[in-house]
Amino acid sequence: MITYDRRGLSRSRLDAPERGATLVEHADDVHRLLTALTDGPVLMLGCSLGAVIGLHAAVRHPGLIRTLVAHEPVAPRLLPDRERTHHERELTALQELYRREGLSVALPEIARTLGIDPSLADAEPDLTPQPMNALRVANFDHFIRHDFTAVVHDTLDPAALDPAALAHTGTRIVPAVGRTTPHTVFDHRCAVSLAGLVGEELVEFPGGHNGNTSHPEAYAARLRQVLAEAS
Numbered sequence: 001m002i003t004y005d006r007r008g009l010s011r012s013r014l015d016a017p018e019r020g021a022t023l024v025e026h027a028d029d030v031h032r033l034l035t036a037l038t039d040g041p042v043l044m045l046g047c048s049l050g051a052v053i054g055l056h057a058a059v060r061h062p063g064l065i066r067t068l069v070a071h072e073p074v075a076p077r078l079l080p081d082r083e084r085t086h087h088e089r090e091l092t093a094l095q096e097l098y099r100r101e102g103l104s105v106a107l108p109e110i111a112r113t114l115g116i117d118p119s120l121a122d123a124e125p126d127l128t129p130q131p132m133n134a135l136r137v138a139n140f141d142h143f144i145r146h147d148f149t150a151v152v153h154d155t156l157d158p159a160a161l162d163p164a165a166l167a168h169t170g171t172r173i174v175p176a177v178g179r180t181t182p183h184t185v186f187d188h189r190c191a192v193s194l195a196g197l198v199g200e201e202l203v204e205f206p207g208g209h210n211g212n213t214s215h216p217e218a219y220a221a222r223l224r225q226v227l228a229e230a231s
Contacts, residue, residue, distance in 0.1 A: 008142040020146025023154050027056035041066035043227050048074050058171040059160045067230045071176040072187040072209050077156045087186040088152045098144045114209045115185035123214040161197045173198045178208035
């Protein structure tokens with residue numbers, strides 16, 4: 001299994017920290033990383049923003065990904081125009097709230113928008129919460145300031161995700177949702193729309209939008225099952 005630090009996060013250092021990356025640039029980073037490590041198509045899990053990056057990577061780089069499990073992509077462009085505009089404005093408002101009031105005020109609103117239960121009431125037993133240390137604070141700062149903007153200005157073309165178009169990429173996309181994610185929040189709605197576009201059934205994972213961190217063992221077991229069934 002391979003994970004990596006996206007541009008601007010953790011050990012990834014930027015020459016120009018004030019500039020964020022587009023989702024296309026993030027996808028091209030994935031391509032460079034994977035082609036440096038393997039000659040064959042990969043199995044990929046993308047959660048939230050990572051799911052959108054995976055969609056771009058599949059479309060831009062045919063043959064790179066064999067199966068993409070796209071868990072609740074934060075991709076307003078997958079929604080009808082009026083709904084898309086509403087949620088893009090919602091993300092911009094969250095950025096403005098963060099700039100005015102800081103992380104302690106903005107983070108609960110971000111969790112509410114994405115349908116995350118910050119209390120971890122449904123988490124796996126004996127789960128140790130991640131401390132809000134300086135590294136996580138810096139990561140959240142970059143994420144809210146730059147990645148929210150990348151989502152709002154995304155260029156993903158939903159037409160590129162229909163089955164005929166996907167056939168040329170060699171990628172099967174498996175749309176996924178968290179069991180406890182409210183059906184009314186936009187990330188769940190995006191996953192539902194993606195399922196309709198690619199002609200696949202939604203698969204359910206333990207937990208909610210952040211089930212990979214709140215239910216790591218059960219999430220990993222479910223992922224192995226889904227990938228085995230998709231192969």
